[in-house]
Amino acid sequence: MTQYIGRFAPSPSGPLHFGSMVAALGSYFQAKSQHGQWLVRIEDLDPPREMAGAASLILKTLESYGLHWDQDVIYQSQRHPIYQQQIDDWLDSGLGYYCQCSRKQIKQDGGFYLGHCRDKNLPATDCSVRLVIDTPVTQFVDQKHGIIDIPTDLAQEDFIIKRRDGLFAYNLAVVLDDIAQGITEVVRGADLIEPTGRQINLYRYLNHPEVKYLHLPLAINAHGDKLSKQNHAPAVDLANPKPVIILAMQFLGFSLPDDFQSANIEQMLAWGCQHWALSQLPSTLSAPCPF
Numbered sequence: 124m125t126q127y128i129g130r131f132a133p134s135p136s137g138p139l140h141f142g143s144m145v146a147a148l149g150s151y152f153q154a155k156s157q158h159g160q161w162l163v164r165i166e167d168l169d170p171p172r173e174m175a176g177a178a179s180l181i182l183k184t185l186e187s188y189g190l191h192w193d194q195d196v197i198y199q200s201q202r203h204p205i206y207q208q209q210i211d212d213w214l215d216s217g218l219g220y221y222c223q224c225s226r227k228q229i230k231q232d233g234g235f236y237l238g239h240c241r242d243k244n245l246p247a248t249d250c251s252v253r254l255v256i257d258t259p260v261t262q263f264v265d266q267k268h269g270i271i272d273i274p275t276d277l278a279q280e281d282f283i284i285k286r287r288d289g290l291f292a293y294n295l296a297v298v299l300d301d302i303a304q305g306i307t308e309v310v311r312g313a314d315l316i317e318p319t320g321r322q323i324n325l326y327r328y329l330n331h332p333e334v335k336y337l338h339l340p341l342a343i344n345a346h347g348d349k350l351s352k353q354n355h356a357p358a359v360d361l362a363n364p365k366p367v368i369i370l371a372m373q374f375l376g377f378s379l380p381d382d383f384q385s386a387n388i389e390q391m392l393a394w395g396c397q398h399w400a401l402s403q404l405p406s407t408l409s410a411p412c413p414f
């Protein structure tokens with residue numbers, strides 16, 4: 124049996140909010156309850172969307188919440204040569220190709236890219252790189268939800284692995300990094316269910332066994348939107364972790380003992396690891412943020 128290795132992979136677009144704490148705690152409990160490792164990776168792939176200082180603030184927040192990670196933190200911004208090498212390999216083998224379709228054109232075609240540039244042999248200039256998808260992944264097994272279907276239109280699209288603006292695509296980086304870090308199970312918010320099929324395609328092309336997946340309920344605001352920097356989700360309090368830990372644990376389905384407030388954060392997390400069970404995790408894909 125290989126050891127469990129899980130991870131939390133925040134994008135440093137802003138400080139951690141309640142939804143990100145749910146993902147951090149859920150992935151932590153799932154790893155530590157199995158005596159596994161819990162790694163942290165900073166997904167700083169998209170500088171225009173990043174906030175200066177957010178990465179170090181996120182790490183400080185995790186520490187003040189008692190969420191100590193194993194191994195060194197990995198930064199995606201330092202792994203560009205690895206991503207580019209893989210893209211070059213796929214371009215050479217014909218699995219990857221350049222595409223110059225604009226977002227507008229794709230919208231006119233009905234919202235999904237229909238393989239327009241597949242056989243055009245375009246040069247690199249002002250192009251994105253797409254991957255040929257001949258065998259779409261239309262479902263996968265989630266550890267809580269069982270079989271999850273992915274819409275066919277989405278699954279069969281030749282998706283982007285490098286953007287036209289030169290940025291590496293999230294799906295490519297996440298899979299190469301999860302492989303490099305030896306991740307055995309991905310635990311994250313249910314907003315990332317849709318790209319999972321694409322990520323499984325990448326595992327297959329890379330000839331690497333797929334990881335397991337567990338998607339946690341997504342915390343949504345009063346308008347039904349995912350909490351995010353864009354909709355001003357408040358940052359969790361760095362100085363006062365206990366109330367957020369309690370609310371996040373309740374959100375994850377724990378029924379906490381009456382005197383739980385009087386425990387310190389180490390005791391709270393240890394109790395959580397002991398009592399963590401997928402059977403108590405809510406089976407909804409989203410739930411209102413409790414404040």
Ligand code: GLU
Pocket residue numbers: 132133134166297309310311312315
């Ligand atoms: N960086 C992604 C996010 O913050 C999470 C990636 C993942 O867990 O696969 O939404």
Ligand code: ZN
Pocket residue numbers: 221222223224238239240241
């Ligand atoms: Zn195209």
